[in-house]
Structure formats: structure tokens, C-alpha cells
Amino acid sequence: xxxxxxxxxxxxxxxxxxxxPQTTIEVVREVTLTEPPxxxxxxxxxxxxxxxxxxxxVMVPLMVEVLRATGTSESxxxxxxxxxxxxxxxxxxxxxxxxxxxxxxxxxxxGSPEDPLxxxxxxxxxxxxxxxxxxxxxxxxxxxxxxxxxxxSVELLCELQARGVALYLASGTDEVYxxxxxxxxxxxxxxxxxIYGARDDFQxxxxxxxxxxxLRENNAAGSRLLGFGDGYVEIDNIKTAEGTAIAVAxxxxxxxxxxxxxxxxRLIGVGADIVxxxxxxxxxxxxxxxxx
Numbered sequence: 001x002x003x004x005x006x007x008x009x010x011x012x013x014x015x016x017x018x019x020x021p022q023t024t025i026e027v028v029r030e031v032t033l034t035e036p037p038x039x040x041x042x043x044x045x046x047x048x049x050x051x052x053x054x055x056x057x058v059m060v061p062l063m064v065e066v067l068r069a070t071g072t073s074e075s076x077x078x079x080x081x082x083x084x085x086x087x088x089x090x091x092x093x094x095x096x097x098x099x100x101x102x103x104x105x106x107x108x109x110x111g112s113p114e115d116p117l118x119x120x121x122x123x124x125x126x127x128x129x130x131x132x133x134x135x136x137x138x139x140x141x142x143x144x145x146x147x148x149x150x151x152x153s154v155e156l157l158c159e160l161q162a163r164g165v166a167l168y169l170a171s172g173t174d175e176v177y178x179x180x181x182x183x184x185x186x187x188x189x190x191x192x193x194x195i196y197g198a199r200d201d202f203q204x205x206x207x208x209x210x211x212x213x214x215l216r217e218n219n220a221a222g223s224r225l226l227g228f229g230d231g232y233v234e235i236d237n238i239k240t241a242e243g244t245a246i247a248v249a250x251x252x253x254x255x256x257x258x259x260x261x262x263x264x265x266r267l268i269g270v271g272a273d274i275v276x277x278x279x280x281x282x283x284x285x286x287x288x289x290x291x292x
Contacts, residue, residue, distance in 0.1 A: 009269040023281040043229035044171035070111035092231020152279025247272035
């Protein structure tokens with residue numbers, strides 16, 4: 001059963017990169033396609049949606065609280081650093097994997113952990129408390145969808161559709177929440193029934209499984225697949241399938257138009273072909289990728 005492996009840096013020497021003229025599109029390795037792409041897989045949070053921006057500020061305190069209850073002598077600052085390190089190390093995988101690691105850390109300190117699903121639900125409850133005003137603002141129309149989209153997202157999706165590309169969404173966030181938030185952002189028409197997210201039976205879902213299904217059901221070569229993501233899992237999976245991987249090193253908090261350095265380095269490390277901070281230069285990106 002395919003599952004999401006831990007982060008492993010595969011690329012250590014990238015050599016010189018270049019930027020497409022008058023854009024923020026960084027070409028890590030040149031892409032030369034002989035046929036136009038026909039399928040594109042997107043991650044959701046941080047790649048298209050900014051609704052959940054700031055989620056580590058919810059997850060870390062929860063983990064500190066759980067670890068503190070073991071009676072450990074570590075300070076709250078030490079526990080926070082430990083938690084943030086492994087949270088970000090696992091970022092891009094399904095949320096349950098972070099909670100499984102939390103359970104391991106509890107066990108290492110002599111505690112009796114709860115089921116990781118319990119921790120995951122507790123985290124989701126607290127995260128929803130933090131972001132419900134965002135969701136409500138979108139639901140009532142008080143806030144425009146553009147406020148919580150990576151800049152240029154709609155333009156990119158429109159341009160891909162116009163070029164005949166089928167769009168798919170695969171997220172490590174629970175599917176029920178993903179579908180709700182895709183709808184709130186007005187993106188459902190782009191993806192239709194091809195919206196996939198994490199499940200409680202986590203072994204029956206992975207981004208790799210989605211990619212393999214797309215290629216199998218469409219009898220498509222990996223070379224006709226594009227992948228967009230700000231997490232290492234989807235970039236790694238796309239490269240394994242021999243597709244073209246576009247790393248979205250999004251500055252979620254500020255939408256500055258500059259790449260997040262940590263994301264950039266991490267995603268190049270698993271083989272990203274191209275790095276973008278957002279989609280303000282969507283047309284230039286696709287013009288570069290399409291066969292001349």
C-alpha cells in the first residue's frame with residue numbers, strides 16, 4: 001500500500017539557476033516537453049488556499065500541552081522547539097502522521113498516549129476556532145475569496161483549463177474540510193469530483209495513490225503530468241512519476257511575492273524543477289512549459 005515517506009533530501013548540488021525574464025519564476029532545471037501536459041495535480045493549503053495560514057501556531061501549543069502532561073523536566077521552550085522541528089519535518093504528509101509522532105514522543109517520556117486520531121481531532125477543533133471567522137467571512141461574502149488565495153491562483157487554473165488540462169486536488173488535510181474550503185474559495189468548478197483529502201483510515205489515501213490512479217485511468221505517461229505544491233510529498237511523488245514539479249514557495253502570511261527561503265530549499269531538495277512564490281506570472285510559466 002503506497003504511503004507517505006519521511007522527508008529525504010535527494011538533491012544536494014543544484015548548480016546555477018535562472019529566472020524567466022521579468023518574472024519571479026526560478027528555473028532550477030530546464031524543462032523541455034515534447035507533448036503538452038494533460039493533467040495537473042495541486043496540493044491545497046499553502047499552494048492554493050491561505051485559509052489555514054498560521055496552523056503551526058495552533059499545533060505547537062497543543063503538543064507542548066500534551067508533552068508537559070507526561071511530567072517531563074523539559075521547559076516549555078524546549079518542548080516547543082522539539083514540536084516545531086518534527087511538525088515541519090513532517091509537513092506535507094497527512095496530519096495524522098504528526099499526531100503519530102506526538103504519540104511516540106509521549107511514549108518516550110514514559111506517558112500513555114491517546115490514539116493519534118484523538119489528538120488530530122483536538123487539533124482540528126482548535127484550528128477551526130482560529131479560522132472560523134475566515135470561513136464565515138467567505139461564506140457570507142464579507143470577505144473576497146482573493147483574500148485567502150495564493151495570488152494568481154484563479155488565473156492559473158483558468159489558463160490550464162483553457163489549454164485542455166484536467167485538474168486534480170490532493171491534500172493532506174481531511175477531505176471533508178478540503179471540500180468545504182474549496183467551495184468557499186469558489187474553486188469547485190475547476191476540480192469537480194477530483195478533490196481528494198486525508199481520511200481516518202489514512203493507509204487508504206496518499207497523494208502518490210492519487211497520482212498513480214490518474215496515470216492508470218487515463219493511460220497517460222508521467223511526462224504529461226504537472227504537479228504544484230508547497231509540501232515535499234507532492235513534489236517527491238510527481239518526480240517519482242516522471243512528471244514536472246513546480247514548487248510553490250509561498251509567503252502565506254504576507255503574500256509578498258518573494259519565495260519563502262525554507263520552502264524553496266526544502267522543495268529543491270526533493271527535485272523541484274521550477275520554484276515560484278505565487279502565480280502572478282502564470283501565463284509566462286505555462287508558455288515556458290508548453291512545447292514550442
